[in-house]
Amino acid sequence: MTDFSxxxxxFHLPEGVIYLDGNSLxxxxxxxxxRARHAIESEWGDMLIRAWNQAGWMAxxxxxxxxxxxxxxxxxxxxxxxxxxxxxxYQALASALELNPERKVVLSDNGNFPTDLYMADGLLRSxxxxxxxxxxxxxxxxxxxxxxxxxxxxxxxxxxxxRMHDMASLTKKAHDCGALVIWxxxxxxxxxxxxxxxxxxxxxxxxxYKYLNGGPGAPAFIHVRPDLQDKVxxxxxxxxxxxxxxxxxxxxxxxxxxxxxxxxxPPVVQMTMLEAALDIWDEVDLxxxxxxxxxxxxxxxxxxxxxxxxxxxASPRDPQIRGSQVSLxxxxxxxxxxxxxxxxxxxxxxxxxxxxxxFTPLYIDENDVRQAxxxxxxxxxxxxxxxxxxxxxxxxx
Ligand SMILES: *Cc1c(COP(=O)(O)O)cnc(C)c1O
Numbered sequence: 016m017t018d019f020s021x022x023x024x025x026f027h028l029p030e031g032v033i034y035l036d037g038n039s040l041x042x043x044x045x046x047x048x049x050r051a052r053h054a055i056e057s058e059w060g061d062m063l064i065r066a067w068n069q070a071g072w073m074a075x076x077x078x079x080x081x082x083x084x085x086x087x088x089x090x091x092x093x094x095x096x097x098x099x100x101x102x103x104x105y106q107a108l109a110s111a112l113e114l115n116p117e118r119k120v121v122l123s124d125n126g127n128f129p130t131d132l133y134m135a136d137g138l139l140r141s142x143x144x145x146x147x148x149x150x151x152x153x154x155x156x157x158x159x160x161x162x163x164x165x166x167x168x169x170x171x172x173x174x175x176x177x178r179m180h181d182m183a184s185l186t187k188k189a190h191d192c193g194a195l196v197i198w199x200x201x202x203x204x205x206x207x208x209x210x211x212x213x214x215x216x217x218x219x220x221x222x223x224y225k226y227l228n229g230g231p232g233a234p235a236f237i238h239v240r241p242d243l244q245d246k247v248x249x250x251x252x253x254x255x256x257x258x259x260x261x262x263x264x265x266x267x268x269x270x271x272x273x274x275x276x277x278x279x280x281p282p283v284v285q286m287t288m289l290e291a292a293l294d295i296w297d298e299v300d301l302x303x304x305x306x307x308x309x310x311x312x313x314x315x316x317x318x319x320x321x322x323x324x325x326x327x328x329a330s331p332r333d334p335q336i337r338g339s340q341v342s343l344x345x346x347x348x349x350x351x352x353x354x355x356x357x358x359x360x361x362x363x364x365x366x367x368x369x370x371x372x373x374f375t376p377l378y379i380d381e382n383d384v385r386q387a388x389x390x391x392x393x394x395x396x397x398x399x400x401x402x403x404x405x406x407x408x409x410x411x412x
Contacts, residue, residue: 017303022377025295026228033383035362038202038340038373041228041292050291054284072283076234077274079286082293083227083236086301087200087219088210093238095273096223096289097281100201100235102251103220104168105134106276107237109250111166111195111218112138112146114243118165118194119146126153126173131199135168138250153178157188164194171209172202172338175365177330179338186214201225204236206308206339206375208301217243226339226375229289237276244272253278295377307376309334312341315372315384319343322392329369343370345395349412353405354394360387364412 027043028034034042058070067073080094087094097103108121121135132150139146151159153173160167167189172179182198189196197218203209205226211219219238223229239247249269254260255277258268269275316328319341326343345351345368352364362372372387394400 017298017300017307019303019307019376019380022295022299023380026378028378031359033360033379033387035360035372035374035379035383035387037228037375037378038206038225038338038371039363040224040231041205041226041375042378043230044228044292044295046294047230047288047291051284051288054287059284066283072281075283075286075290076277076281079234079290079293080236080273082290082296083204083221083223084238086209086227086296087204087221087238088208088212088214089219089238090212090241093241093244093273094236095276096234096236096286097277097279098235100199100220100222101130101134102278103235103237104131104197104199105138106249106251106278107197107218107220107239108135108138108166108168110239110247111168111197112142113248113250114217114246115165115193115195118163119144120149120164121146121166121168122149122151122156122159122164122194123168124153124156125150126175126178127168127170128174128199128201131168131170153180156180157185160185160188160192160194162192164189164192166195166197168197168199170199170201172206172340174202175329175369175371176342177202177338177340179331179336181336182209182216183214186216190215202338202340205296207305211238211240216240223289223292227289228292228295228377230285230292232282232285233289233292234282234286237273239273239276241272244275247275249275249278251278255279255281299377304376308339308374311374311376311379311381311384312337312339314381315341315374315388318385318388319391322388323395325395326370339375340371340373342372344368345370347400349408350400350402350405351391351394352412354400354402355387355391357405358390358394360390366412 084094200221223233329342
């Protein structure tokens with residue numbers, strides 16, 4: 016059994032804050048600062064250029080990738096770190112399209128995170144081969160998979176509502192129709208057990224600053240199924256994905272296996288922070304985590320229904336098709352969220368009217384949930400949100 020009081024103690028959580036936004040930016044794990052300092056002072060500072068070999072910087076993207084692989088049900092050697100998730104979406108889609116050259120349709124849904132769709136749109140335009148990005152309602156995805164689809168590109172858990180796609184059945188249907196599948200695991204990795212191998216997914220991508228607590232700007236990951244790795248031709252053919260970067264050949268030859276999905280110099284300090292943040296997963300059973308997450312979100316929903324009639328639940332009621340968050344619809348959601356944050360309950364807001372709350376059992380418990388709802392109910396009851404300072408929109412919501 017995972018000891019969640021122990022994991023909670025492993026995070027720096029400011030006094031007086033109930034943090035329900037770990038689905039957007041995970042908090043600082045206790046060991047990260049010391050490891051970052053070590054990387055800066057002892058590695059960069061003392062080893063200088065030698066650290067690429069001596070401190071293992073060059074091997075780090077794959078070493079950390081292997082640890083992520085365990086969390087997403089992928090074999091060692093199938094995940095590599097680097098860049099941002101937007102870039103990894105682009106890479107995965109470019110490679111997938113090249114593996115299915117006769118077809119022109121990329122199928123996605125309008126619950127996807129906009130950057131995934133933006134990156135797809137940009138890629139398709141620069142390919143100039145009359146590809147089509149077909150975006151349907153999430154409920155219509157399954158019926159829209161047919162033998163015109165080259166690539167099915169979906170985010171597993173909807174960032175807005177927490178609605179979760181059935182990864183196994185959609186992957187199977189796509190494969191039956193001859194399409195490749197890319198799963199974006201931004202809101203899944205570190206939130207629940209994912210079984211990429213069991214689903215036979217072709218590609219997966221995700222970020223590490225949400226449920227994996229790698230810190231702002233932590234590098235993203237990409238997974239390519241082992242049997243496809245030597246067939247994919249990287250579109251972003253940077254030197255560190257080359258077979259022999261230090262041969263300095265003028266021609267690009269892709270590296271072996273997943274290494275070819277590397278692009279350029281990795282963010283070493285940032286990746287060291289992520290590597291330290293991943294230590295906690297050695298002590299966590301993902302099934303325990305998921306069970307706790309469901310308990311917390313069910314409690315939240317039950318209490319909101321009892322105490323806050325002003326809002327409606329925008330997330331699926333069935334916890335089996337809901338990720339690790341609950342969203343509430345409220346006309347004045349932005350102001351209400353600002354009022355909540357002013358009282359130490361931190362969630363976030365997604366336009367036009369969605370108040371979002373993440374439930375992260377590593378450091379959130381039932382007390383937090385009960386207290387958060389009580390404070391929310393008070394704000395709604397007294398219209399405490401109805402003040403000019405709570406309506407001023409910041410850049411990041
Ligand atoms: C958070 C998130 C992103 C963010 O992309 P970055 O390149 O890391 O800024 C992209 N896609 C999804 C589905 C997300 O949830």
